[in-house]
Amino acid sequence: MSMNRPAAVALATALCLLTAACGGSASDDEASAKSNEAAASRTGYPVTLDNCGQKQTFEKAPSRVVVMNGASVAEVSTLLALGLGDRIVANQQGYGMSEVAGRAAAIKALPTGDVKVNEAYDIPREAMLGLRPDLVLSVTTYGFDQKNGFATRDQLKQVGANSYVSPQGCDDDPSQMTVADSYQLLRDMGKVFNVSDRAEKLIAASEKGIAAVSAKVKGEKKPKVMVLFSNMAMGSNDFSSVFAHGIVNDILAKAGGSNAFADTTKATFADLSKEKVAATDVDAVVVMSYNDPNPAAYAKKLLKEFPQWPAAENNTYVTLSDSMYLGPSNDLAVQKVAKMLHPDAF
Template sequence: MLTRRPVAVTLAGALCLAAAACGASPEPTSRAAAGAAAPGYPVTVDNCGRSTTYTKAPDRVVVMNGASVAEVSSLLALGLGDRVVANAQSYGMSEVPGRAEAIKKLPTGDVTLNDAYDIPREALIGLNPDLVLSTTSYGFDAKNGFATRDELEAVQARSYVSPQGCDQDTSRMTVDDSYTLLRDLGRIFHVDDRAEKLVKASRERIADVEAKVEANAKAKAGATAGAAAGGEKAPNVMVVFSNMSMGGNDFSSIAAQGIWNDVLAKAGGANAFASASGTSFADLSKEKVAATSVDALVVIAYNDPHPAAYARELLKEFPQWPAAKNNRYTVLSDSIYLGPSNDLAVEKIARMLHPDAF
């Protein structure tokens, strides 16, 4: 059996960590709403049942951990890294050259993080932010010692929860949510043109991959007019975090529902374990995993310096898989999560599944 590191924090491109305290002001105001509006403002963003109006671009941004890099990566992709006064997100690796290093260089606010590796209430308020970003509403939950959205409003700070994070359920997340995040940040910071450029480039790259996969499938099916990617069964792909334990069974870090399923579909694949759970992760026995036919393996590396070695060990452990017989695997990090780089994950997976298409 492969050894796995236990984790105190649930992962997922979009999973959550911690929360906050109570209280509110009778008449919430904000630095972002005070005074005359800057050019291009005001703009109003609807978020988790709140309508927030900005009259200028925030310049003291705090990024909560949330077991994600979606928010900080999106800020960097939009050229807004200089607005960050404290970032709690990190991943250590990225499909985007230089991104992990850029994240590491961002200020942390010199705060002491809590047991969930996130910024507690008093420390957050002490940073004097004008915008706080969180992957899910869990990052503003009072029960775990985090500042609530009302508390932040009372000290003139805006807050934003990323798409599908309002109810802390990321199982419905798709690539379109990554585009919504970019566009919302584009509006908030009045860099809509940058956001649209990123979305357009991502859509075009994914469309190009899908077209190549479809053309390849048609060629294999004899180039008949009706033959498409659906003409033959999409390969079953196992998406799993390397050396990670999230539950009680041998395999508790298998991705079941969420943005990775949309990424797989766009790459011409299907999640082999989508039916195993209605939530983001499946917690399965070795016997259940062994009984599932896996055509290809995607290993997501999180704080694991040797994810490829983990993939090879896993294929060796299940030699009956077609993936093992064909040595078919790839390693990803942040591109398969919510964030600005899903097109990179789509292309890398498609090249593994359909090499003849490229």
């Protein structure tokens, strides 16, 4: 079929507009680039995070998130605090209790993906790939180690899934963790899901609350505090679940206290004999409960066992759970610990 020149030019122009197959001038390319930048500005994407030396680029908000166990609730609590529970297709984290009303029940109600965990009590590689995630959260790089039977970050990338390791998880050294790491986790998830405004509001509220508490206890004597899990053995000695370093120390400092056992080890946990514990002056006790229905009973038993402590003489203790960990609720722990240590300031 023959076609006159004007018609042919018109058709060619239309095809160029539809397929972008025709070359353009430099100004056209610049205009296109600016248009793409403007679109990205409106949507917030793409977002790129440098996470443990790996760049993870998100073209859109994840909709199929898998949260690995890692003996943490920081990641799932952060997602819930940001209103992102509906993005989770499989969650392996759980704690059984929380300082935040309704959080433990909300975590329990999340889907698990009907996964049979492996010997490391987490999601094995084949099951992970079968969940078709677009984002996998892990507490440390351990959760992406092939030797442990897990999908690696490269394997996840091959099936279109990004991966994220929480702050201080790159080197698996929680002894250096602070409340600022909880804020970093919030900020990173805010960027990934394009809800940075929510993240910043949570951070600002937490910072304001902590600053107000710290101001009230400023200049006060800093009592020595023992922080430990209730009814939990982690080492060979009688007291093997005693915190020596990590985020708990930052919380204690902000609450006007100090860790009674910070000088016993450089590790996160101290593995202590009964004699060492007995010989240490302890002004107050923070009992952290993990699925223990009655942590107060453990605290009272502990104070009775060491009647020489100032903590025992004054019955000074508080029970806490997830707010003492990495997560979005550290301000609650600071407040509760400060009120225990310095009741006259409130």
